[in-house]
Amino acid sequence: MTDFAYKPTLTGDLVVLRPLDEGDYEALAAAMADPDVTRLTGSHQEISEEQAREWMRTRKDQTDRLDLAIVDRASGQVVGEAVLNDWDRDNKCCNFRILIGPAGQGRGLGTEATRLIIGYGIGQIGLHRISLGVYAFNPRAQRAYEKAGFKVEGVLRDALLWEGKWVDEIVMSILASEWIPSKV
Known part of the structure; x- marks a missing residue:
């Protein structure tokens, strides 16, 4: 098992996932300014532009997480981010989260980005389990995760x-033995 020090560029038919950097601030700030994106991600916390830029500047230095910008190949625009975080090296598991702004929604970009980063986590990092949480008011995301092979494990009520x-959080995961690269 390796770590997340290496920051890959992953290329699909619709998207390129590349290391996140400070230059992606404007695109991600615009995505997070969308009220639907804020609600679906459950984002209460507001941070200053300087805090956000500093956070983005440091992503390349992290060895315990992978933060990748999602670039729409058709337009060349950054439309979101895909992240593997909360890494538990001993248990070969981590968390997955994804954010897609309005410019990238409804065209399969999130589905492909999910497939690419999960495949990297399982195939290259050697993860055994990848988990996520999705809020009950986001059934579209839950269906996309199920399509990628994630299974519902339970519900964190309220x-x-x-x-x-109060909104429930649905806990989902995928195991390496369940991953089928051609499924998505």
Whole structure:
């Protein structure tokens, strides 16, 4: 098993995943400014532009996580990010999260980005298990994760308070033995 020090560029038919850097700030800030993206990711926290830029500047130096920008091959635009984080080296597992702004939605870019980064995590890093959480008000994402091979493990009840209402978080994972690269 290796670590996340190496930051690959992963190329698919629709997207290129490449290391995230400070130059991606504008595109990701625009994606996060979308009210639907904010809601679907459960993002309450606002950070300053300087904090966000500093965070992006340091992504290349992290050996315990992989932050990749999602670039739409048709337009060359950054439309989101795909991340493997919360790495548990001893248990060969980590968390996955993805964000796709409005410019990248509804065209299969997220599905392909998921396939690419999960394939890298299992095939190159040697991960045994990759997990994620998806809020109950995001069934479209849950279906996309299921299409990629993730299975529902359970529900964290009332995990998010959004606009005065409690929302469950659905916990999902995929095991290396379940990964079928051609499935997505």
